Structure formats: structure tokens, C-alpha cells
Amino acid sequence: MTERQQGGRAARAEARREAIVEAAMAEIAERGYRATTLAAVAERVGLTQPGVLHYFPSKKHLLIGVLEARDQWDTAALLTRSTDVRLSHLEQIVEFNAERPGIVQTFTALAAESTTGQHPAREYFTERYAAARVVFAELLRKEFGDRLPGGLTPEQAAPLLIAMLDGMQIQWLLAPDEVDMPAAFRNFVALLGAGDHVENRADRD
Known part of the structure; x- marks a missing residue:
């Protein structure tokens, strides 16, 4: 041959x-x-x-x-390939996910099922979320330093950011015409006190 x-x-x-x-x-x-x-x-x-x-x-x-x-397009994969990823880049991932409901639905279903019994994906998701907390804490530290405007440390805020992203996807899957994922993400960033900061940085990127 x-x-x-x-x-x-x-x-x-x-x-x-x-x-x-x-x-x-x-x-x-x-x-x-x-x-x-x-x-x-x-x-x-x-x-x-x-x-x-x-x-x-x-x-x-x-x-x-x-x-x-799925991980070829996952946020964690993006973060490991870039040396200067910011919150503004996460919005791009959110926008991309809004264009692929099938993959988001699969991931959401597997994540929920993995919490039950001896699911074969349990170890994967446990390790994935542990790694994501570390990566997101580093990302938040890049933006805010050791304290966010509200007083939280990056390590305290990282699980909240992950929970917001995953929880938002569930709401979007259930009511795609009512939930605007990119807008919801921007609103959450504003709650963190980063709205103008991230927008200005995105204009420079």
C-alpha cells in the first residue's frame, strides 16, 4: 500500500x-x-x-x-493553550456554545449523571472541576489581583464562576428563547465588578 x-x-x-x-x-x-x-x-x-x-x-x-x-472546545483546553486569557475571552466561548446546543446538552446530561453511583464519567468530571477551579482562580487573579472588588479571593470566586456558566447552560437549554447566555455572562461579570474593566480590555485585544 x-x-x-x-x-x-x-x-x-x-x-x-x-x-x-x-x-x-x-x-x-x-x-x-x-x-x-x-x-x-x-x-x-x-x-x-x-x-x-x-x-x-x-x-x-x-x-x-x-x-x-467535547474538551477540544472546552474552556479549560483554551486556557491551557494561551498565556493571556481573560474574562473577555470566556465570553467568546459562551457565544460559541450558544451555537452548538447538542454538545452542550450532552455535556450537561453526562455531568448530572456522573454524580450518581459508580458512573464511568465520575472521575473525569471530578478531576475536570478540580482543575477548572484552579484555572479560573488564576484567571480571576489576573483580572483583580488577590481580592475581587466585593472582597472575595479568586479561589472563593472561581467555583461561583463555574457554577454560573454551567447553571446558565441548563436554563438556556430549557428556554433558549428567553435566556441569552452571552448577555447573562456579561451581567455576571458586572456583578464581580469587572464590567468596564473587561470591556476595555476586550477592545484592546
């Missing part, structure tokens, strides 16, 4: 993996992880169940693939 043929086969395999992940995201968003079956995912993507297992050896492997795909 030539190098070109190998490259074409690899590209097709990657495209098939992406299609399977997208199908799994849709199933999880509609049914939840526990009720999602490999057979349903296979039917949605036009494969047999053995065909899906060729790319993902188990349902747990498929779940990991879904979470990894």
Missing part, C-alpha cells in the same frame, strides 16, 4: 470515528448515558454494532471519546 493510500485510509477512519462520536452525543443528549446503547449509536451512524466496536472497544471507550471531543 502506498503512502497516499495509507493516508486516505487513515482519513476515512478518522471521519468514521468522528461520525460515531457525533451519533453518541446525540443519543446521550436524548436518552442519557445509561439508556444509550451501542446498537442505537450504530443504527444512527449507519453501522453494525461490531462496526462501532471496531473503533471503540466498549461503551466506556465511546464515552471517553465523547468527552475528549
Whole structure:
């Protein structure tokens, strides 16, 4: 097999993996992880169940693939790739999420389910939120120093920022015509005392 043929086969395999992940995201968003079956995912993507297992050896492997795909666009991933991310950049992430309800719905469903029993995503979300608290605290410290205008430390405010972002997504999923996520984020930043500060910085970026 030539190098070109190998490259074409690899590209097709990657495209098939992406299609399977997208199908799994849709199933999880509609049914939840526990009720999602490999057979349903296979039917949605036009494969047999053995065909899906060729790319993902188990349902747990498929779940990991879904979470990894989601994290390609996650805020934490953005923060690790930039040396000067500010609150104004988070608004861009919020705006982007507002354009992909399916992925947001999948993530929200998995996050809620992971709190129950021995869910296979529990460790992932536990570690994700622990890391996010650290990253968001560093971000807030860049903006405000060791104390926010209201007196909170960045470490105290970081969980509130995360809770606002995730909770806002739930409200938006339930009432997308009533909840403006980017506007809600800007309002929250204003509550932190950063409204003008962030807006001026965004104009310079």
C-alpha cells in the first residue's frame, strides 16, 4: 500500500470515528448515558454494532471519546493553550456554545449523571472541576489581583464562576428563547465588578 493510500485510509477512519462520536452525543443528549446503547449509536451512524466496536472497544471507550471531543472546545483546553486569557475571552466561548446546543446538552446530561453511583464519567468530571477551579482562580487573579472588588479571593470566586456558566447552560437549554447566555455572562461579570474593566480590555485585544 502506498503512502497516499495509507493516508486516505487513515482519513476515512478518522471521519468514521468522528461520525460515531457525533451519533453518541446525540443519543446521550436524548436518552442519557445509561439508556444509550451501542446498537442505537450504530443504527444512527449507519453501522453494525461490531462496526462501532471496531473503533471503540466498549461503551466506556465511546464515552471517553465523547468527552475528549467535547474538551477540544472546552474552556479549560483554551486556557491551557494561551498565556493571556481573560474574562473577555470566556465570553467568546459562551457565544460559541450558544451555537452548538447538542454538545452542550450532552455535556450537561453526562455531568448530572456522573454524580450518581459508580458512573464511568465520575472521575473525569471530578478531576475536570478540580482543575477548572484552579484555572479560573488564576484567571480571576489576573483580572483583580488577590481580592475581587466585593472582597472575595479568586479561589472563593472561581467555583461561583463555574457554577454560573454551567447553571446558565441548563436554563438556556430549557428556554433558549428567553435566556441569552452571552448577555447573562456579561451581567455576571458586572456583578464581580469587572464590567468596564473587561470591556476595555476586550477592545484592546
